[in-house]
Amino acid sequence: MIDQAIxxxxxxxxxxxxxxxxxxxxxxxxxxxxxxxxYETYGTLNTEGTNAILICxxxxxxxxxxxxxxxSDKRAGWWDGIIGPGKAxxxxxxxxxxxxxxxxxxxxxxxxxxxxxxxxxxxxxxPQITVRDIVNVQKAVLDTLEIRRLATVCGxxxxxxxxxxxxxxxxxxxxxxxxxSTAAQQPAWCIGLNVAARKAIMxxxxxxxxxxxxxxxxxxxLARMIGMISYRSIGEFEERFGRDRLLEGHPFTPDNLxxxxxxxxxxxxxxxxxxxxxxxxxxxxxxxxxxISIGRGDVRDVLASISPHALIVAVxxxxxxxxxxxxxxxxxxxxxxYVEIDSIHGHDAFLIEFDKLNNSIHQFLLKGSSI
Numbered sequence: 001m002i003d004q005a006i007x008x009x010x011x012x013x014x015x016x017x018x019x020x021x022x023x024x025x026x027x028x029x030x031x032x033x034x035x036x037x038x039y040e041t042y043g044t045l046n047t048e049g050t051n052a053i054l055i056c057x058x059x060x061x062x063x064x065x066x067x068x069x070x071x072s073d074k075r076a077g078w079w080d081g082i083i084g085p086g087k088a089x090x091x092x093x094x095x096x097x098x099x100x101x102x103x104x105x106x107x108x109x110x111x112x113x114x115x116x117x118x119x120x121x122x123x124x125x126x127p128q129i130t131v132r133d134i135v136n137v138q139k140a141v142l143d144t145l146e147i148r149r150l151a152t153v154c155g156x157x158x159x160x161x162x163x164x165x166x167x168x169x170x171x172x173x174x175x176x177x178x179x180x181s182t183a184a185q186q187p188a189w190c191i192g193l194n195v196a197a198r199k200a201i202m203x204x205x206x207x208x209x210x211x212x213x214x215x216x217x218x219x220x221x222l223a224r225m226i227g228m229i230s231y232r233s234i235g236e237f238e239e240r241f242g243r244d245r246l247l248e249g250h251p252f253t254p255d256n257l258x259x260x261x262x263x264x265x266x267x268x269x270x271x272x273x274x275x276x277x278x279x280x281x282x283x284x285x286x287x288x289x290x291x292i293s294i295g296r297g298d299v300r301d302v303l304a305s306i307s308p309h310a311l312i313v314a315v316x317x318x319x320x321x322x323x324x325x326x327x328x329x330x331x332x333x334x335x336x337x338y339v340e341i342d343s344i345h346g347h348d349a350f351l352i353e354f355d356k357l358n359n360s361i362h363q364f365l366l367k368g369s370s371i
Contacts, residue, residue: 010067010077014038014107017140024137030127034116037141038107039063039099042083043091049148053089054138055079055098056155056162059283060275062106065098081354088361094151101162102137103129103282111210111278123278124210131158131290135165139173149173152365156180156313156350157321158283161290164329167306168292176309176368178361180350181318183325184299185291190320193230194284197223201277216277221268223280228267233317233346303332310336311364313350313357320347337364 015037018024023031040063045052055065057078066083068076079098082088089096100108103126111126142150153166153174160182167177204219206212241260250256257265293299310333314326323340330338339360343349350357 026133027130028128035109042096045095052095052147054153056159058157058159063098063100088358099141102134105276105279112276131161152176154178167308171307174308178311180313181321186288191288197226210278217272220272224268224271225264230320231348236344300332306333309368312338314340315349316342318347
């Protein structure tokens with residue numbers, strides 16, 4: 001039975017940050033005079049402001065990481081399995097914060113937002129952001145919430161990229177970092193997958209060079225299908241679908257889809273209903289530009305400069321960011337702890353293997369806790 005108090009506890013909040021007098025300077029050289037940020041919090045901040053945990057979400061997620069917005073909600077937040085009383089990010093002890101990232105289509109300033117200077121939607125005119133820009137906005141959120149130090153910062157994939165940048169940009173602010181299923185530099189393999197996904201969107205006639213009135217659903221759906229293939233694993237697809245079709249018999253009938261085909265189509269369709277095309281283009285380009293060594297020197301030296309305690313989490317079947325990328329992180333970050341989760345679920349294991357994540361993260365935080 002779901003705890004009714006938990007169902008009623010989660011509230012989505014918003015902030016307005018920066019101003020024309022003190023704008024946000026982006027890495028690309030342009031500025032944003034105003035940034036809206038949507039975020040959620042769980043638990044209570046202590047009087048010292050030092051028991052906070054920052055959750056950095058991945059490419060298409062949002063601030064709703066845990067709990068329920070109302071008693072009628074059928075699904076909890078995407079990381080509810082590890083956020084809450086008695087879980088890895090125990091809200092009886094920690095104040096957990098999850099902001100929508102800069103560029104998001106879920107309330108934080110991005111392509112779907114209105115440009116305050118023109119009164120029109122940004123669309124493709126929203127400036128190209130980077131992972132470092134995302135982190136700078138997150139730091140402004142935490143400062144506004146009067147958080148003085150993070151017990152840890154955690155995230156997977158694009159979220160893990162943010163975590164690494166936190167360990168480099170604001171090491172004195174983080175007691176520890178927990179990057180999951182990520183890399184110090186975006187690999188060519190992932191760039192290739194993102195290029196194909198972006199091309200699928202831009203080839204949709206409805207996209208219209210980003211000036212669409214309605215979403216280019218066919219292109220968005222295809223982009224998601226490309227992504228979903230790499231978010232899971234060969235083993236899972238074989239075990240779950242094999243060569244099975246929706247109906248028995250009639251194997252040469254085009255309408256009798258393979259089950260894996262039906263699965264990918266379904267995920268593509270529901271994604272096209274909830275996400276924005278220009279946002280997808282913007283954020284995947286930010287991922288592809290991710291490289292912690294830019295402007296800092298050799299990547300190994302940059303990793304060696306990371307001072308917060310680090311728990312590096314890999315997944316055995318991840319084909320998006322294979323475990324050797326996380327092994328490289330653990331080899332060069334001083335004193336890092338490396339954990340590899342044995343799972344058939346591939347890159348998306350961080351959304352599924354809650355028991356294993358709870359155990360690894362709990363032990364890590366317990367060992368390094370000063371709260």
